Amino acid sequence: MAANNNPGNRSTVVVTAPRVQVPATVAKGEIFSVKALISHPMETGLRYDDQGIVIPRKIINKFVCRYGEVVVFSVDLHESVAANPFIEFYLRATDSGSLEFIWEEDGGGVFRLEHQLVVG
Secondary structure: OOOOOOHHHOOOOOOOOOEEEOOOEEOOOOEEEEEEEOOOOOEOOOOEOOOOOEOOOEOEEEEEEEEOOEEEEEEEOOOOOOOOOEEEEEEEOOOOEEEEEEEEEHHHOEEEEEEEEEEO
């Protein structure tokens, strides 16, 4: 008999790589749009599986964007957020540098993406 690596026959959550849309280059002082998307089922913890067992909550609960070392955007997310959360916000270009995007999920999962922004 094969070993069951999925106790209770629960479905496995698959999260694809997060995506962002940011201009490659911007003028100094320009305000630009940042769009961030992560594919995530956002399980609320309110549903039951086929055996009547509560499916544990597993949602993206925090999103942070850092420009250089400075947090420039942060949001806490809760159960009412839809699956595959899409976030759009605006930043002002000051200097060339790194934009770091961090999604945190219940249970300690962390998804990161980095983008180099050129300010000219």
